[in-house]
Amino acid sequence: MSIYLEKASATLAEMFPTLPWTVRLSYQGRAASFGSGPERAEIACRTEDPLRDLARARLSSFLDRYVEGECELNGDIYSIVGLRRHVRKDAEWKVGLFNRVRYMGTMLFPSSVRRKLIAVSSHYDLPNEFIEAYLDKRTKAYSCAMWKDANAIGNLDDEALEDAQHHKFHMAASELEVQESDKFLDIGCGYGYQVNLVEKEFGCRNAMGITLSQNQVDNGFSKSMRRTHYLDIPPDGSYDKIYTCGMVSHLDKSELYRYYRHIYGLLKRGGRFWMHGIIPQANPAGLNNYNTLSGTFSQRYVFPDHYQFPVHQHIKAMETIGFKIRKVYFRYGHYAKTLRHWYKQYVETLPQTRHMITPTIERAWHLYLTFGSILDGPEAVIKQILAEKP
Template sequence: MSFLLEKAAGRFRSIYPRLPWQIRLSYGGQSRSFGNGPERVNVEFRKAAPLLKLGLGNVSGFLDDYVTGDVEFHGDIYAIVGLRRHVPDLSYWGVGPLHRLKYSWSRFFPSSVRRKLVAVSSHYDLPNEFILSYLDKKTKAYSCAMWKDSMNQAFPSDETLEDAQYRKFHDAAVELDLQPDDKFLDIGCGYGYQVHHAETHFGVKKALGITLSQNQVDDGYSKNLALKHYMEVPGDGSWDKIYTCGMISHLNKAEIGQYYRHVYKLLKPGGRVWFHAITPMANAQGLDNYSTVSGTFSQKYVFPDHYQFPEHVHLKIIEETGFLVRKVYFRYGHYAKTLRHWYKRYLENLPQTRHMITPTIERAWHLYLTFGSEIDGHVSVLKQTLCEKPG
């Protein structure tokens, strides 16, 4: 099978002529390498089929084979996911039209409440102890943290994940100008720390957090959390302030307009809303979430019904809805650093949590938690938008 090894290694040598580290490909006692500098990882092929896929450029199939255990990475997994930064033609990390069609058909059709509930619970209702094992202990936030020095990815740091997550919630509350008499809604509230922070730090007396995860309601920080779809909250214009973090990523192209319009109806005239989301950069190649290996991998193994649209798409709809856009922040490096902290904790706690999950989930999470840290600031970016309803 040496010809398969040579074909795969040769293909990568031509794609990555200046790769600053080496990757070794091994099968049946033989190996070939590509790249320059020190070797960072050995990719072991336990069957011939994955090697053939890689030699033919089927990166998506290669990652599937890692998840099933037919491929193993010995060494630094960041050396694999970091390849995307060093390829001149990002189309190599794209997927074929049939593969794209399989995962893209749903983006144009609104999902039922039941479908959303199933999609969200399939991820967030994994064993609670497993999810919490890699989140911060103070807020249990499952979204991007806000770091003092986001571009410094090194460990250790004088700032903890707990510090950075708390900053995100506190800064949003300050931007919203939360007041004790405000009626406050958190859409996609997670474990409800923003509701808790509004109640305990800002004295808000009327607050509600809604989520589609039963685990988050049961183990949340506030008694004022509910298992509820956002469309089930009456659009009666009774809310003073709204916070929504990561919710937009669960909406397809047919739904984002509906979402912004309903949030608009929820707010009182003069009310404020804080949108927080990871969005693709407008100039990034592989912009379509279904055209990239990482996008389809996430759809298949991690976040079903997960979508990303660039900020200009959101801003156009926001302004057409009638909102006044007061502030827009683009934050680079924050998501990458958050994911690196999550992955570190994931590995540290894996011996105690491995029995809670399947081998497929374990291996998929290795890629999920590392892939995202490599595309932040290159393909995607954290954006935060403060909007106001005129009145």
């Protein structure tokens, strides 16, 4: 019997004192639990090392061992990621100094275009069939949908994912008041559904979408797509409408002002800009993507060089540069419900797609596609901003 089994259970019970369900730890036929109420999940360890990490509250190292296959997360995955809502103090969600220092460079200095191309490609240029397997077939949108009933997070039968995705795109184009004569740009266009929509449904004759993923260009909905960095588009003040959905999460912390300044330069006077992004709540503990367990996990395994800014930082940057803010929307529950759909489809199609990816990616995606869904709802993870260049 490992000496770390009971120690790990005690450490986790102290770290998550209000957990209203039980999680079992097991190793070599022995088990210990933490929490109270019905058992919902199990952390089954193949080696002693994951238990040692848990006993010492080294959760970042534990997650590394999970993706390396040294333990399994069995039962209800949402009861594992749901531990986040019951941590004793937000400050305990921070990682150690070493894990924070490793991201100091991207926190202080904007990434080069080449580094950004590599970072984005590492995710979006995974095998196309793998990514498309958990997206809807109509839009292939890899961003949050807009639901009729976002409060019903667990109800996956009340509305089709493809309809909620289409609604998101159409709503944004309507807010922008896209016209046939507009010069339209979608920054971070994904597979180009928004470009295709404004061309076909709004009659826009001069639309373009840009992405850093060759996969998306090759398999996109529109011929008006290019693989290029936004900084390579000259800020000549020629665009009437600019749309971006999700792209802001791929900015470095030091890049925000450069990004909005460039968009401001791209727009004509009177031009409109729509921003849809994953934008967390501000918090007194100073938690961010560079110092938290979940943020650094995503940096390492899912989205390198990404950062999520509280909404006041977006508004301050926009207004400082000269934008006039017209509307700000706080969207509760929409991201959670979108992730629930994606994860359901991920699990259902995994037998057909597993050979396309590494075991590390398979394991990391179990956490990536579930973690955000336990934060959104109580908090508004998605915000949308409509701004204008006066």
